Amino acid sequence: MACSSSTCNSSGCYKEYEEEQHKPTTRAAVNGGNSHQNLCVKCKSNEPVCCGIGGDYARFCKDCFKTNLYGKFKQAVSYNAMITPSDKALVAFSGGPSSRVVLQFVHEMQYRAQKNYDASKDKSLPVFGVGVAFIDESSIHSFTSQEIDNAIEDIRSIVSNLGPPSKELYVVPIENIFSSDSIDGKDRLKKLLDAVSDDSGKEDLFIHLRMLSLQKVASENGYTRVVLGSCTSRIACHIISATVKGQGYSLSADIQYVDSRWEIPVVLPLRDCPAQELNTICSLDGLKIVELLNGPRSGINGLVSSFVKVLQEENPSRECTIVRTAGKLTPFHFNRIPEIHNSNVPLATRRRQKRHSLKPNGSLSSESFCPICNSPLKKSNLSSSLSSLESHRNSDIFAAACCSSCQFQILPKEPSLMKQFVSLLPQPLITRGKHGDRVDFSLLREQIQDFLLSDGEDEI
Numbered sequence: 001m002a003c004s005s006s007t008c009n010s011s012g013c014y015k016e017y018e019e020e021q022h023k024p025t026t027r028a029a030v031n032g033g034n035s036h037q038n039l040c041v042k043c044k045s046n047e048p049v050c051c052g053i054g055g056d057y058a059r060f061c062k063d064c065f066k067t068n069l070y071g072k073f074k075q076a077v078s079y080n081a082m083i084t085p086s087d088k089a090l091v092a093f094s095g096g097p098s099s100r101v102v103l104q105f106v107h108e109m110q111y112r113a114q115k116n117y118d119a120s121k122d123k124s125l126p127v128f129g130v131g132v133a134f135i136d137e138s139s140i141h142s143f144t145s146q147e148i149d150n151a152i153e154d155i156r157s158i159v160s161n162l163g164p165p166s167k168e169l170y171v172v173p174i175e176n177i178f179s180s181d182s183i184d185g186k187d188r189l190k191k192l193l194d195a196v197s198d199d200s201g202k203e204d205l206f207i208h209l210r211m212l213s214l215q216k217v218a219s220e221n222g223y224t225r226v227v228l229g230s231c232t233s234r235i236a237c238h239i240i241s242a243t244v245k246g247q248g249y250s251l252s253a254d255i256q257y258v259d260s261r262w263e264i265p266v267v268l269p270l271r272d273c274p275a276q277e278l279n280t281i282c283s284l285d286g287l288k289i290v291e292l293l294n295g296p297r298s299g300i301n302g303l304v305s306s307f308v309k310v311l312q313e314e315n316p317s318r319e320c321t322i323v324r325t326a327g328k329l330t331p332f333h334f335n336r337i338p339e340i341h342n343s344n345v346p347l348a349t350r351r352r353q354k355r356h357s358l359k360p361n362g363s364l365s366s367e368s369f370c371p372i373c374n375s376p377l378k379k380s381n382l383s384s385s386l387s388s389l390e391s392h393r394n395s396d397i398f399a400a401a402c403c404s405s406c407q408f409q410i411l412p413k414e415p416s417l418m419k420q421f422v423s424l425l426p427q428p429l430i431t432r433g434k435h436g437d438r439v440d441f442s443l444l445r446e447q448i449q450d451f452l453l454s455d456g457e458d459e460i
Contacts, residue, residue, distance in 0.1 A: 040059065040060050040061035040064050041059055041060065042060060042061075042064040042068070043061060043063075043064050046061035046062075046063070046064070047061060048060055048061055049061060049062050049065070049284065062284050065277075065280070065281070065284065066281060066284070066285070069101075069273060069277055069278075069281055070105055070108070072272045072273055073102075073105045073269050073270060073273065074105075074109065076257055076268075076269045076270075076271060076272060077109070077267075077269050079257075080257040080258050080267070080336075080337065081337045082225065082227075082257065082258065082267040082269055082337070083106075083109070083128055083225060083227075083267070084128065085113070085125050085126045085127065085128055086126060086128070086224075087128045087129070087224045087225050088128065088129035088130075088131065088222060088223045088224050088225070089106060089128060089129070089130050089131070089223065089224070089225040089226075089227050090130075090131045090132070090133050090170075090214070090217065090218045090221075090223040090225065090226050090227065090264075091103050091106055091130065091131070091132050091133070091227045091229075092133055092135075092214050092226060092227065092228050092229065093132050093133065093134050093155065093159075093229075094134070094135075094229070094290075095134075095151065095154075095155060095289055095290025095291070096229070096289060096290075097275065097278045097279050097282045097287075097289055098229035098230065098231045098234065098270060098275065098278050099228075099229035100158070100229075100282060100287050100288070100289050101229065101270065101273075101278045101281055101282065101287065102227060102228075102229040102269060102270050103132065103158075103159075103162075103229075104162075104285075104287060105269070106130055106227060106269075107130065107162045107163075107167070110127065110128060110130050110165055111163070111164075111165070113125075113127045113128065114127050114164070114165050127165065129165075129223075130165070130167045131167060131168045131169075131170065131221065131223060132159050132167055132168070132169045132170070133169075133170045133172065133214055133217045133218070134152070134155050134169065134170070134171050134172070135172055135173075135174050135210050135213050135214065136148070136152070136171055136172060136173045136174065137174050137206075137210075138173075139173060139174065139175050139186045139189060139190075140174075140189065140190070140193065140206070151290050152171055154288065154290050155169070155171075155290060156169060157288075158288055158290075168221075170217050170221070172213055172216075172217055173185070174189065174209060174210060174213050175188070175189045176213065176216075177209055177212050177213050177216060177426045177428070178426050188424055189209075191424050192205075192421075192424040192425065193205065193206065195412060195417070195420070195421050195424065196409075196410055196412075197412075197413075198299065198408075198409045198410070199298045199299035200241075200245070200298070200299030200300040200301055200409055201299075201406075201408075201409030201410040202299075202410075203297065203298060203299060203301055204301075204373065204405075204406075204409065204410065205372070205410050208372060208373050208374070209426070211262075211266075211374075212426060212428055212429070214226050215262055215263055215264055215428075216428075218264040219263055219264060223264060224264065224265070225264065225265055225266075225267055226262070226264050226265070226266045226267070227266075227267055227269065228266060228267070228268055229270055230268045230270065230271065231270045231271070231273050231274060231275050231278055232270075232271065232272060232273060232274040232275070232319050232320055232323050233274050233275035233276075233308070233312070233319050234275070235255050235268075235271060235323050236308055236318075236319040236322040236323050237301070237304050237305050237308050238254060238255070239251065239255060239322055239323065239326045240304045240307070240308065240322070241300050241301050241304040242254065244300055244304065245300065245405045245408075245409065246404050246405050246408070247375060247403070247405050249376070249377075249378050250370075250375035250376050250377075250403070251326065251329060252326070252329035252330060252331050252332065252335075253331070253332045253334070253335060253375065253376055254375075255271075255323065255326055255327065255329075256268075256331050256335035257269075257271055257335075258335055258336050258337050259334065259335060260334040260335070260336065260337065260338065261332075261334040261369065261374060261376070262374070265337060265338075271323070274319055274320065276312075276316075308322075332376055368401075369432070370401070370402050370403040370406055371398060371401055371402060371429055371430075371432045372402055372403075372406045372410060372425075372429060373403060373405070373406055374432070375403050375405075377401075377403060394422070395418040395419040395421075395422045396415075396418065398418075398422050398430075399411055399418055
């Protein structure tokens with residue numbers, strides 16, 4: 001909630017309560033100071049039951065704590081036009097605290113919208129739809145079938161107990177991204193992951209496949225938004241790990257509230273909420289989570305996660321500082337929701353979205369993306385990779401079109417294995433690589449246009 005820094009300007013910061021506590025103006029206020037120390041810093045009437053990120057002065061009662069956390073979520077959604085009345089939002093649910101809270105908050109927002117719709121006379125403002133997607137990753141984890149069945153049953157129970165409006169649950173095996181045949185898909189997935197020798201690369205590739213699965217579910221079922229539960233803590237870890245992996249150029253694309261480079265825009269409404277607060281609200285409200293599917297991380301990702309955890313123990317506001325510092329990076333042009341022209345969307349929402357949209361001179365542009373991780377590519381680096389190709393085989397062109405991180409961590413080191421590796425990839429990644437090739441070669445031709453022979457000169 002609050003930040004211990006004196007220069008903090010982040011939303012939801014309650015530094016003013018600290019200043020207010022330090023300014024007693026009367027003798028009564030001075031004498032009564034001790035009694036206020038055992039009360040909620042916001043309502044000043046209930047006993048605190050939890051502490052926020054700001055230390056002793058961030059004590060909140062249960063109601064105020066939830067109100068503040070939901071307020072940060074709602075502010076992120078409203079200011080960035082993440083979900084409008086005409087949208088259908090697909091919530092990615094993994095079973096952990098972050099996805100559990102975002103599912104609960106999206107449900108509460110939909111429930112309030114439904115109440116307003118029922119109370120209105122003209123019924124002119126529709127209620128946005130909500131679906132829930134769970135990507136079943138049991139094919140690569142060492143869980144028993146009974147454990148997986150119990151976990152899926154718990155997830156069905158969680159979604160069904162949310163109450164009206166009803167929400168459809170999609171339980172999708174991750175191997176479906178390869179083939180509709182479950183056995184063939186599992187076989188290709190296992191061979192693909194076994195072909196990656198680096199632990200960090202294997203985990204990153206699996207994350208990319210998970211996103212492809214979510215996009216597939218959203219696209220096939222008519223959803224217009226994919227809602228992730230990525231919180232401040234997860235984003236802070238990603239910032240450091242991406243920097244270590246050499247993804248500095250594309251880093252700003254991954255940490256914004258909105259990411260529209262995908263077919264279905266991805267939104268992060270919990271970007272300003274640390275994991276500590278999400279765990280606290282789950283405990284206070286009794287929100288059920290599914291622990292089975294939250295396994296430990298490995299490689300660079302695991303080391304960074306442990307490192308950030310130590311930093312957070314030393315200074316509770318360290319994660320917020322990391323995200324706020326990285327937030328100063330220039331975003332890309334796709335880090336916003338496309339301008340809204342739908343008359344069903346309230347005028348206030350359209351004006352707010354236009355006011356907070358990125359200006360053309362305040363964002364980076366990128367026409368090329370990595371076929372594997374979909375990171376934006378720097379034109380100079382891409383042109384250099386393509387011009388240094390010794391052959392024009394499809395597998396070599398695909399490798400040259402990938403970012404340096406994927407080349408180093410995911411792609412096989414032996415050129416002889418590249419063709420087999422590319423053949424194992426799901427079709428959306430191969431299609432993305434072919435599309436990128438057309439854009440990239442046209443860019444390369446434009447750069448060397450002055451050195452090409454014309455038709456007449458060729459005959460001479």
